[in-house]
Amino acid sequence: MSKLTDNFRNIxxxxxxxxxxxxxxxLLIVVRIGAHVTLPGVDxxxxxxxxxxxxxxxxxxxxxxxxxxxxxxxxIFALGIMPYISASIIIQLLGAVMPSLQKxxxxxxxxxxxxxxxxxxxxxxxxxxxxxxVSVNLQSLNxxxxxxxxxxxxxxxxxxxxxxxxxxxxxxxxxxxEQITERGIGNGISLIIxxxxxxxxxHAILDEFQxxxxxxxxxxxxxxxxxxxxxxxxxxxxxxxxxxxxPVQYAKRVVGRKVYGGVTQYIPMRVNxxxxxxxxxxxxxMFIPSTVLxxxxxxxxVGSIAEYFNYTSYTYxxxxxxxxxxxxxxxxxxxxxxxxxxxxxxxNGGFIPGIRPGTHTSEFIDNILTKITLPGSVFLAIVAILPxxxxxLGITSSFASFFGGTSLLIIVGVGLDTLxxxxxxxxxxxxxxxxxxxxxxxxxGR
Numbered sequence: 462m463s464k465l466t467d468n469f470r471n472i473x474x475x476x477x478x479x480x481x482x483x484x485x486x487x488l489l490i491v492v493r494i495g496a497h498v499t500l501p502g503v504d505x506x507x508x509x510x511x512x513x514x515x516x517x518x519x520x521x522x523x524x525x526x527x528x529x530x531x532x533x534x535x536x537i538f539a540l541g542i543m544p545y546i547s548a549s550i551i552i553q554l555l556g557a558v559m560p561s562l563q564k565x566x567x568x569x570x571x572x573x574x575x576x577x578x579x580x581x582x583x584x585x586x587x588x589x590x591x592x593x594x595v596s597v598n599l600q601s602l603n604x605x606x607x608x609x610x611x612x613x614x615x616x617x618x619x620x621x622x623x624x625x626x627x628x629x630x631x632x633x634x635x636x637x638x639e640q641i642t643e644r645g646i647g648n649g650i651s652l653i654i655x656x657x658x659x660x661x662x663x664h665a666i667l668d669e670f671q672x673x674x675x676x677x678x679x680x681x682x683x684x685x686x687x688x689x690x691x692x693x694x695x696x697x698x699x700x701x702x703x704x705x706x707x708p709v710q711y712a713k714r715v716v717g718r719k720v721y722g723g724v725t726q727y728i729p730m731r732v733n734x735x736x737x738x739x740x741x742x743x744x745x746x747m748f749i750p751s752t753v754l755x756x757x758x759x760x761x762x763v764g765s766i767a768e769y770f771n772y773t774s775y776t777y778x779x780x781x782x783x784x785x786x787x788x789x790x791x792x793x794x795x796x797x798x799x800x801x802x803x804x805x806x807x808x809n810g811g812f813i814p815g816i817r818p819g820t821h822t823s824e825f826i827d828n829i830l831t832k833i834t835l836p837g838s839v840f841l842a843i844v845a846i847l848p849x850x851x852x853x854l855g856i857t858s859s860f861a862s863f864f865g866g867t868s869l870l871i872i873v874g875v876g877l878d879t880l881x882x883x884x885x886x887x888x889x890x891x892x893x894x895x896x897x898x899x900x901x902x903x904x905x906g907r
Contacts, residue, residue, distance in 0.1 A: 471887055478646075478886040485645035488637045489656045495538040495634070496531035496657070500626055502614040503535045503599065507607045524748060527868075529657030530664075535599060535609070537630040540591055542653050545635045547745045548583030552576060553795065584635055585628060592627035594753070596620040647882045648875065654741070655875040658868045668857040686856065704729045707829065709811045726811075730830060733837040734797050737874040739788035740845055747781055773849045782842035789838035790831075799826040844870060 473479045499505050525532040528541030556562040556576075565572035596619065602609045610619060634653060641649030672678045706727040750770045769776045803823035812818045816825045851861040 472883060475886060478883070481644065481646050481886075482883075485641050485652065488641055488645065488649075489652065492538065492634060492637060492653055492656060493529065493660060495630060496529045496536050496660075497534055498537050500535050500537060500539070500599075500623055502610055502619045502622065504607070504609055504611060507603070507609050508533075508535055527654055527657055527744075529660040531657075537626045538634060539595060540588055540627050540631045541657065542631065542634050542638060542650055543745055543748065544587040544591055544631050545580070545584045545638075545650065546741055547587050547748075548580050550742050550745055551583055551587075552580050553791075557791075581632075581635070584631065588628040588631040589624055592624040593620065595627060596623035599623070646879060648878055651737075651871070651875045652879070654871055658872060665857070665860045669860045672857065686860075704731050706730070707813060707826065709806060709813055728802065728826070730797070730826075730833060731837075732833050733789075733841065734830075734834065735789050735792035736878075737870050738792045739785050739838070739841060740870050742788040742792070743781060743784035743845075746784055747777070773852050778846040778849050782846055785842040785845055786838040789841060790834060793830065793834050797830065799823045799830060802826060841870065 472482065499508070524541075524543070527543065528539060531538040531541060552562070556566055562576070565575050568575075600608075600610045600615045600619065608615075635650075638649030638653050641647070641652055643649075645652075669678075669683065673680055673683050706729055709726050709728055747770070750766075768774065771777060800823045803819060803826060806812065806822060807818045813822055813825060816822050848861040
């Protein structure tokens, strides 16, 4: 315990690290304040009851979890950072099929800046479309005959103001995320999602406490559920930290009086190279049908289709799981290119024992990467759809969403990666890290 206390003291001994942490905390507080500022024209007294039915056991409830309750509050940050993530997905998918974007990806810093600019423009477009859907949805909701948006306020001007406020809120959050990445402790976008999920923790605990207190659930069943969640967390950590090491032999070379090579190094290949990004990508795609359905709140046909995309439906779980597997392979291919690794090894005189350099090495690495990625992707899919089945068993949606599935993976992943960022600052200044080995391997590495 004293060791951990000393490590926290060391954090605040480093001026730069202390400044970065305080700066990050300040911006995250701004994010949480924005999640409670209600949109103009919305009747806050009617909002709570109407939104409770809107988000209960639905995909909107999961969306609300990601944005820290801003959606159920009809706040200016109701869209959260999800439009930015959706735009990033679109740009990355286009980069796989459009030569012009592929060329930009290889141009280094200048190419990255242009791609970021395209992503920002895409964020505005996606935000405007989603904000339009939110405005239509808000004008259709009521509670006990009272409208969330009074009839005299509804219309063109409310729609336009809602689109402007929500889009501006998303752009502002995107800017905050970039500031945290550059001037804070890093991973700004992930931290914004992380803090939104953590903010819902008291509500999840309170809901479960009310069930136990009312006698609806025996305390022994509650303890079993908590124990199961602890095992899931342990499983997440174990799987995400798993690696497969490929030995690389470097031949001994003599250049002048210096001797190079003659040693064996290892290429660490992670079971889950993509981290939590496949979950976030797949979830962003699954939000699209629900967003489209908000444009037709009175249509019975559209309502029947919406049942198939209900958060707890088997259809939703099937497609959601498939997309997670797909995006795991897709993001792994972007983050780890076997061809580039094989070329770098060949240039530096390295080879894998028993494998010919060049194309054969690339194929060998790609084969291993494919095999170890499969169980990692399946594991992500199972954990992600687990809350839907827990809700069917009678677990409250807030508790199930927080302790299982997407939110669990994001909390573990971002938490580990944040510790890695702090660890690196401590080690650079010759302080001991949080672990005796001095190494905490983050899952995202963005």
